[in-house]
Amino acid sequence: MLKRLTLRDFAVVPQSELEFGPGMTVISGETGAGKSLLVDALGFLSGLRADAGMVRHGAQRAELHAEFDPSAVPAALEWLREQEFDDGGACTLRRTLRADGGSRAWINGRPATLAQLAQLAGLLVEIHGQHEHQALLEKSSQLALLDAFGRHEPQLAAVRETAADWTTLLRERDALSRTGDVSERIDWLTHQLAELEREDLRPEAIDALVAGHRRQAHAAGLIAACDEALNGLAGDDGPSLVRRLQQLRGGLSRELAHEPRLGEVDAMLDSAAIQLDEASLLLQRVREELEIDPAQFEALDATLARLHELSRKHRVAPAELAACQAGFAAELEALRDAGTRLAGLQGEIDASAARWRKAADALGQARADAAARLSAATTALIAELGMGGGVFEVALEPVDAGRPDPQGGERAEFLVSANAGQPPRPLRRVASGGELSRVSLAIEVAALGSDTVPTMVFDEVDSGIGGAVAEIVGQKLRALGARCQVLCVTHLPQVAAQGHAHYLVSKADRDGQTRSAVRPLDAKERQEELARMLGGVEVSKEARAAAKRLLASTVD
Template structure:
């Protein structure tokens, strides 16, 4: 809801600060007083084109600031401005400001942070609808007609959305499976060959390290064989070192009792024999461990090199070859079972499509029924608004399958025929601005303001009508204003009398300076203004009495 508007240096408005109430607000004044300036100023904050001609003569810059209470549409506003990195404190109003330089440059701000004019238009569409001769937003935009009809008819869009989501997921699963099978079929020969090769080779985890260690040991044994043989020959045999030690120990054993030093020498020699025997055992085991078998070495090296070559071929580590074999076997198994799996997925996709089709068909029937009720409701509003020759129709027609969505299978558009026998056409084809506004009002009343902005502005909705029609317009505006803030630029006293807030737009001149001003009217001021609207420049007692009667009726 628009709560305040501050204007500086816009055409004839030098400085103006206005506050707005909820409900129905009316703006009146003599022709040429500047009502359009007020709407142009508000339009700037809603993203309208920045025209440097709006800057007051002699001034370098103009500015307009609008304040909105967004409690009724906070979530949508926060989501929209959040995309621009703008934060809004809960409960705080939304402040939109636009500056315009005389050279044509402009800047826009939301809550003090700069934004583009496009962002202003997106935000403005949620906040305000302006209906006049050249309006192409709000109810005139066919893009929103389906949502409005669904809200009016309380159509079960949620069920269709859920069914569409299930169908979409089933199709995606089927498409992914088809892609996998196609790719896998292309790889079948390669997989079969690779699996045969790996199965024949039969790699084992940790095999590379085992083979490398065995190869290194054999290579080391080849280098040490001669030395080991020489050392073994020195120790072994009847003439070897150990035999000589034992022979010396036997001879010393015969003479050891003759002297204590000889006994000690014998003990040392016995120990030497024991140590030498242990050394002989170690040499034997080392010789066995480092045994060099050229055939065995060649076999180990061949296996090791083939293992590493396979790993390079498949771009994995040697220890991963066994897992790769299992993975390839599983993939080949999926190929074999792929056709059967596709059949199941195709059945699931068909079932999901059928479920969506049933839900969407039910929604189409709901929309058709709702369209008939809406057509009747709008028709009931047309005659009192002097549109009795006009006809309204809600078009519900099927979309092609490629256009189906979570919103169903229908296109919805509001159409009118303004004269008997004339074909139905979109609302935007209406030539008369006043007629268009009355049509919008009839539709708004019939829809009970489903899904619209929280502030609606009607520019001269009563153009070309008076009397009972003007009264009917005023009554419907007042009814609509019970749930929505309405601002109406009017020349009709019947409409003005319905306003809860009355703003008078007046132009004055001092010397060569002309200014437009806007001021709220109290009860006495309202009576005088409505009397002026009834009688013209010379306000008569009868005009005041009639103004009193109009005010009393509401």
């Protein structure tokens, strides 16, 4: 639930900090005092687009900070862990709105995107504005509300998954059907593969080919270099490095007794002699393998030329010809199997459609059960809200089942009859704003009772009602407050009297600027505020007595 909300330089609020507890908290004040600013602040903390007009005049930025207790919301705790925002069970949302139109957001002190802010806030708080009932006029919203009420997400996920599978198979079939006669493509691929398969395209084979070609191309120079090196190392013609090294070691050994360090030099020269011997042996092997072979060079040159020709033809490097060959082979196999695959696809499509039908039927049955429960609950509520004899129905209308629909096999239509004896009509055709407001509130109260969101915010959803109906609305909101935290901005004393706590928003002109302040009311102040709401500017004894009676009649 929401524990604390802090505002700074937000609209006409210089600074304010509010603490909230469980149950129902009401917020009241004179018209224009800024009662809905608290709701606006929560909206921005829930990811609404930044509005530079909400920055207090003369300030550079507005700062909003909300602290929640997520302990009763496992989904929020899991989200914090998955997104790496978890901080020992804490949950704070912070956002700044700059006067230049920019904004920044943080979750538990770490920078966050507006999308992340909206995702987390959606698990913690749900805001219902005084014009929100307009959304209920859309059929898509009505179906979504019914599914939320019935907790149909598992069934709906199954319907979406099977519909997606069907669509994927249908696209594959259409793609295969569009290919038409592929015999020419098969012939071309067969020819290309035959050319490629005649060559050894393994990378190591190509490297060996290039090295052999280079060796044959420079065979004469390599032979001369090897002969010269061998003669210089240990040849019989003239002085050699090996004999010269032996002479040097002999001369030093005669003086070894006079200078012990010469022993270290002799050891080094001995190692050098061993290295020279090994070099001579390796050089001899290389020389023995070298041979000027024009026929071999011609064969290597022809093979390398074919590889370069294939590389130019397929526009790839020689080392990539093997991958090109594999691609051609895969495409050829797919084309050869296209007819078989096309014939089998229809059976898979039919089976997929059958799976969707089964999932859609299960969802449809769940929706029918939920529709009956929501209809009964809302009908009972609208009767209590001054529409005796009124009826609310959730009608399920089948849609064309020609193809699997990810939303299921039906759509929902909310119907209402405001008076006994009148046939129910679509909610969107209810002419009276007051009736629409009451029906919408009844739907919200009936549906939200099972919502997992811990904090519900109502911004003057009681607009257009009064008297005994207003008192019943207050009672329903108070009852909802027993199951979750309820924040309610209201202008009705009958609703305000039902709150477990009461905040007053007031405004005053100071230094030529309008400023709003928010403060909690004690029992005496609360009675005075209710009297003002009842009696207007001049608060009479009768208004105070009526306010006292309202408070006294509040029961859980």
